[in-house]
Every structure is written in C-alpha cells, then in structure tokens.
Amino acid sequence: xxxxxxxxxxxxxRLLTHHPTAPxxxxxxxxxxxxxxxxxxxxxxxxxxxxxFLAVVLDRYMAGIGLLVDGGRLGAVLFQFPRYVxxxxxxxxxxxxxxxxLDDVQTAVEFRQSRWMDDGHRVSxxxxxxxxxxxxxxxxxxxxxxxxxxxxxxxxHGTRPVRVLMNNCYSDYAVRAARTLSAQxxxxxxxxxxxxxxxx
Numbered sequence: 538x539x540x541x542x543x544x545x546x547x548x549x550x551r552l553l554t555h556h557p558t559a560p561x562x563x564x565x566x567x568x569x570x571x572x573x574x575x576x577x578x579x580x581x582x583x584x585x586x587x588x589x590f591l592a593v594v595l596d597r598y599m600a601g602i603g604l605l606v607d608g609g610r611l612g613a614v615l616f617q618f619p620r621y622v623x624x625x626x627x628x629x630x631x632x633x634x635x636x637x638x639l640d641d642v643q644t645a646v647e648f649r650q651s652r653w654m655d656d657g658h659r660v661s662x663x664x665x666x667x668x669x670x671x672x673x674x675x676x677x678x679x680x681x682x683x684x685x686x687x688x689x690x691x692x693x694h695g696t697r698p699v700r701v702l703m704n705n706c707y708s709d710y711a712v713r714a715a716r717t718l719s720a721q722x723x724x725x726x727x728x729x730x731x732x733x734x735x736x737x
Contacts, residue, residue: 544612545605546645550598553591553635554616555583564597588634595638606642613643615674620649620684624658629665636669647674654687 552558557580560568568576570590575581583591605611616635622628635644646666648654653662666673676686 544610546613546615547602547605547611549614549616550594552581552583552586552594553598554618555622556619557582563594567593567597583631592638595635599639599642611642613645613672614639615645615647617647617674618649622648623650624653624662632665632671633669636671640670643672644670645672645674647676649676649684649686651684651686659687 550558552563559579560571560576560581563571567590571581575585586594599606599614602611602614618628632646648662652658663673675688679685680688
C-alpha cells in the first residue's frame with residue numbers, strides 16, 4: 538500500500554492515560570511548573586495534576602503530531618488505560634473531557650480493567666463511548682485469567698467500519714488471527730465482496 542493511501546493510529550502520551558510518568562519526560566517548561574513535591578518524585582500521575590495542566594500537556598502532545606493531522610494521515614489517537622482505571626464517575630468524567638478536547642480527531646480507547654466489559658458494564662460502556670464519539674479498541678489476549686478482558690462479539694449498533702491491527706509478529710500468528718477474524722465477521726455479518734470491501 539502506498540503512503541498516500543494510509544493513515545496511522547498513534548498512542549497517546551503515557552501521562553494522559555494515567556500511567557506513571559517520570560517528570561523528566563515532560564517538556565522543560567512544564568516540568569519547571571510542577572510544585573516541588575511533585576517535581577522531586579520519580580513518577581507522577583494524571584490524578585496529581587490540575588485539569589489546566591493536563592490540558593496543556595494534551596495540547597503539546599497534539600501539536601507534536603500536527604503534521605499527521607494537517608496531512609490527513611491521522612487515523613486515531615489511542616488511549617490505552619491500565620488495569621487500575623475502573624469504570625467510575627471520575628473515569629467517565631475524564632473520558633468526557635478527552636472527547637470534548639479532541640472533538641475534531643478520532644479518539645480510541647482501550648481498557649485493561651475487565652470490569653469495563655463485564656456483564657454488568659458492557660452495554661453502558663459501549664453506549665457511553667458511542668455517545669461521546671469514542672472508538673472502542675478490543676485487546677486480543679488469552680481468556681480464562683483473572684485479568685483477561687472479556688471478549689465482545691457484538692458490534693455496537695450504528696458502528697462505523699471495523700478496522701483491525703494485528704501486531705503479534707511472532708511466527709504466523711497475525712496471519713492466522715486475521716483469517717480467523719475474517720471468517721467470524723463474514724459469518725456474523727455476511728456481505729458481498731472480498732478483501733477490505735467485505736468489512737465496510
């Protein structure tokens with residue numbers, strides 16, 4: 538595929554997904570604005586910071602990928618949240634804030650906390666994401682473990698085209714996973730055509 542036909546999904550800066558972040562990785566002027574107790578810590582978290590500070594961090598990050606946005610090459614900005622981010626009022630508020638700040642960019646979220654997609658939260662999670670224009674990214678991982686993310690075969694009503702990234706580079710796993718997914722999608726949603734057209 539030629540570059541002119543591609544778009545890229547890029548991972549968000551780790552501070553914006555509530556991962557531990559070394560103050561030294563911040564832009565210098567922002568690092569200098571940290572209160573002394575925070576600046577001296579080995580790691581800081583989004584919850585340590587004000588909304589105003591986080592807004593500047595998000596703006597700086599988006600400016601860094603501005604060429605992709607301006608050139609029409611940005612497919613999505615992906616926010617991968619760790620296992621300790623639960624479905625809570627605070628989490629929903631943060632996601633609403635992100636969606637509002639990035640309303641002109643496709644924003645996608647991936648959860649590693651299984652409660653987001655358990656039987657008691659799956660429908661409300663997908664409804665919330667759809668209402669805020671946020672795409673859901675499902676992690677392909679082994680099932681049956683306490684930390685496994687539940688799989689969801691159902692696509693949300695009104696969903697846009699499904700796009701899949703297979704990034705397991707070991708042996709031929711990505712190819713086999715793609716073939717399995719292709720067969721599942723076609724059996725659940727039969728359409729005419731082949732290749733990419735079959736998934737539109």
